[in-house]
Amino acid sequence: MIGSWCRELAGFPESVWIAYACAREPLRRLVTPEDYTNHFHAASFCGVEMARQVRGDWGDISCGELAEKLNVKLEWPAMPEGNGMVTFACYFEPDRIQVYTDNAAATRSLIQESGGAEFLGDVDIGEMLLAHELCHVLQHRQPELFTHQKHIRLWKLGPWERRSRLVSLEEVSAMAFARELLGLSHSPYVYDVLMLLPQAPPEAQRLFTQLRQFAKEETQ
Helix, strand or coil: CHHHHHHHHHHCCHHHHHHHHHHCCCCHHHCCHHHHHHHHHHHHHHHHHHHHHHHHHHCCCCHHHHHHHCCCEEECCCCCCCCCCCCCEEEECCCEEEECHHHHHHHHHHHHHHCCHHHHCCCCHHHHHHHHHHHHHHHHHCCCCHHHCCCEEEEEECCEEEEECCCHHHHHHHHHHHHHHHCCCCCCCHHHHHCCCCCCHHHHHHHHHHHHHHHHHHHC
């Protein structure tokens, strides 16, 4: 089963991940699908450019070395249990990251044992998670980035208006950053499903079914 999931996830077109990211956006009802697609592409470009800047500044360094350059404290705790939530990694502003490597290692083993690496490659998932969180560090230090801009108008009264950013775009950018930095052949979003398997298989199945539905809608 897991091997076939990996094959299917690796083959999903970008439109599926756009629909998935939009579904996770709290303000999605205030933005058209066309506008969100444009925002997704712009946020992805932002993440790619940030990764290229890292390579331009420091060459082929590891994510651990990048964390050291950025003066970020790294912690590798065990996966918390019994709190009703599954967390893979966390960034604590301004300079601390936690990565739950036991779940990352368990996911990598499941992929390898199922033959899923044929479709995804043998990705160091802990390194991928760290790359993602390091992008959030860089985002925090660069308030002028596209992902921080207030793209949505919440209300307008005469000359006054209130606008908001789309928080999902920070995740979009971080996914693109990790993919570019590590040279992945597929979207890191696939691990949102696969990393649930060791701890919450029913939730993994629910999410995989949702993504399949997005893919089906794209072909209609």
